[in-house]
Amino acid sequence: MRAPAAGPIRRAVPVRTAATSEADAMLGRVATGDRAAFATLYDLLASRVLGLVVRVLVDRSQSEEVTQEVFLEVWQNAPRYDPARGTAVTWVLTMAHRRAIDRVRAAQASRDRDLREGIRGLPREYDDVAETVEVRVESERVRAALARLTPLQREAVSLAYYGGYSSGEVAAMLHVPVGTVKTRLRDGLIRLRDELGVTA
Amino acid sequence: MMSRQQLHHLSGAYVLGALEPDEVRAFEERLPHWEDMRAEVVELADTAVALGLALPPVAPDPGVRPRLLAAVAATPQLPAVDGGASSDAGRPDSAGGATDVASRRRRLARRPRRTAALGALASLSAGALALIAALQFGPVPETAPLSAPQVLAADDARRLPLPVPGGEGIVLVYSEDLDASVLQWEAMPPVAEGQTYQFWYVADDARAAGFPDASAAVLLAGTWQPGDRVGITVEPTGGSVQPTGDVVALSEPLTA
Numbered sequence: 001m002r003a004p005a006a007g008p009i010r011r012a013v014p015v016r017t018a019a020t021s022e023a024d025a026m027l028g029r030v031a032t033g034d035r036a037a038f039a040t041l042y043d044l045l046a047s048r049v050l051g052l053v054v055r056v057l058v059d060r061s062q063s064e065e066v067t068q069e070v071f072l073e074v075w076q077n078a079p080r081y082d083p084a085r086g087t088a089v090t091w092v093l094t095m096a097h098r099r100a101i102d103r104v105r106a107a108q109a110s111r112d113r114d115l116r117e118g119i120r121g122l123p124r125e126y127d128d129v130a131e132t133v134e135v136r137v138e139s140e141r142v143r144a145a146l147a148r149l150t151p152l153q154r155e156a157v158s159l160a161y162y163g164g165y166s167s168g169e170v171a172a173m174l175h176v177p178v179g180t181v182k183t184r185l186r187d188g189l190i191r192l193r194d195e196l197g198v199t200a
Numbered sequence: 201m202m203s204r205q206q207l208h209h210l211s212g213a214y215v216l217g218a219l220e221p222d223e224v225r226a227f228e229e230r231l232p233h234w235e236d237m238r239a240e241v242v243e244l245a246d247t248a249v250a251l252g253l254a255l256p257p258v259a260p261d262p263g264v265r266p267r268l269l270a271a272v273a274a275t276p277q278l279p280a281v282d283g284g285a286s287s288d289a290g291r292p293d294s295a296g297g298a299t300d301v302a303s304r305r306r307r308l309a310r311r312p313r314r315t316a317a318l319g320a321l322a323s324l325s326a327g328a329l330a331l332i333a334a335l336q337f338g339p340v341p342e343t344a345p346l347s348a349p350q351v352l353a354a355d356d357a358r359r360l361p362l363p364v365p366g367g368e369g370i371v372l373v374y375s376e377d378l379d380a381s382v383l384q385w386e387a388m389p390p391v392a393e394g395q396t397y398q399f400w401y402v403a404d405d406a407r408a409a410g411f412p413d414a415s416a417a418v419l420l421a422g423t424w425q426p427g428d429r430v431g432i433t434v435e436p437t438g439g440s441v442q443p444t445g446d447v448v449a450l451s452e453p454l455t456a
Binding site for chain 2: 031033035038039042043046047048050051052054055063064065067068069070071072073074075076077078079080089090093094096097098099101102138139141142143157160161162164165166167168170179181182183184185186187188189190192193196
């Protein structure tokens with residue numbers, strides 16, 4: 001079924017910088033088989049992808065593998081990317097998050113991450129990073145938005161997104177019914193969306 | 201059967217990848233018919249990405265980039281969704297619907313179901329387990345461009361059928377003169393959305409050799425040695441650096 005033209009979709013992508021615009025342009029060229037553009041796209045986004053994946057997976061070498069898989073998937077699927085539906089950054093990072101979760105669930109038995117690790121807040125150390133003002137500003141903005149959630153919303157969203165835990169796992173960790181977790185994930189994200197200055 | 205109201209509450213968990221497989225199915229079945237929920241899913245997905253962008257970047261090992269570029273040089277891209285017959289033409293919702301937000305989101309969101317074990321192919325070659333991506337994605341030798349028709353027409357071309365349940369006319373054609381092989385087929389059984397077939401040369405290790413495309417005759421990436429087999433596995437979309445999924449076919453060894 002083909003969707004009717006949706007109403008205005010509010011984009012929550014936080015910063016529209018030269019880098020995100022360039023990523024959009026590069027992905028458009030990658031869709032035509034341009035390998036040089038792919039290399040540029042990798043240079044633009046690889047550290048963001050690995051930053052996310054390693055956050056979920058913790059293990060550095062597995063995270064590098066997943067990063068490689070994600071970019072190969074980007075290459076293969078680029079002809080199907082529709083720029084009208086979202087930025088290249090959203091497309092790539094969504095893929096990266098799914099891949100990281102797939103990997104962490106596949107390796108569930110061996111994972112030794114615990115509650116404390118799962119709910120640690122946004123990292124405050126930037127030692128592994130060529131830190132940019134942009135990242136710092138964005139991080140502060142998201143931290144401030146997270147701070148406006150209820151504690152249960154914040155913990156549930158953090159465990160699910162940064163920890164890669166399922167609703168059932170989050171429920172067990174927080175000692176609340178799984179239905180409550182699902183509800184908090186939704187209202188927490190909606191509140192974040194609004195806090196992050198969504199434009200209509 | 202969950203009510204609309206119950207499903208509605210799942211959007212956040214869905215976007216965060218925190219649902220169980222049956223819940224994902226129920227949610228996605230309803231999504232195409234539910235415009236306001238599709239819009240919500242898009243917005244919440246963007247919000248989740250903002251959480252990701254707030255993390256400190258981590259630069260990958262410098263070795264990843266050249267390996268990836270070599271892999272890309274050997275990996276065909278999927279055709280655009282309106283391109284008629286494609287490698288995923290058999291997927292339930294790939295026709296047309298993939299151009300809308302919901303479907304694209306569902307495609308992104310679909311979690312490939314990896315088998316926990318690496319499967320028969322990997323256990324057949326224990327070395328594959330130990331291999332790191334670096335070996336799989338070793339540099340592709342620079343050779344004159346070769347095409348599938350050349351291999352099919354080679355004087356020394358030999359044919360090796362690969363029986364695949366539900367498939368038809370799946371044959372490996374290989375040429376020693378050209379040091380290359382082509383996998384061709386009349387029909388491959390459909391794979392689930394979020395999955396793809398992937399081809400491998402298999403010896404002590406498994407070397408990624410490409411993916412099906414609309415041509416139904418794919419020149420495998422890389423070269424073969426006598427004793428190599430050719431395998432077909434089911435992998436998550438985008439492929440894997442080593443076999444992880446079900447083995448659907450494994451040829452007899454290629455002979456010189």
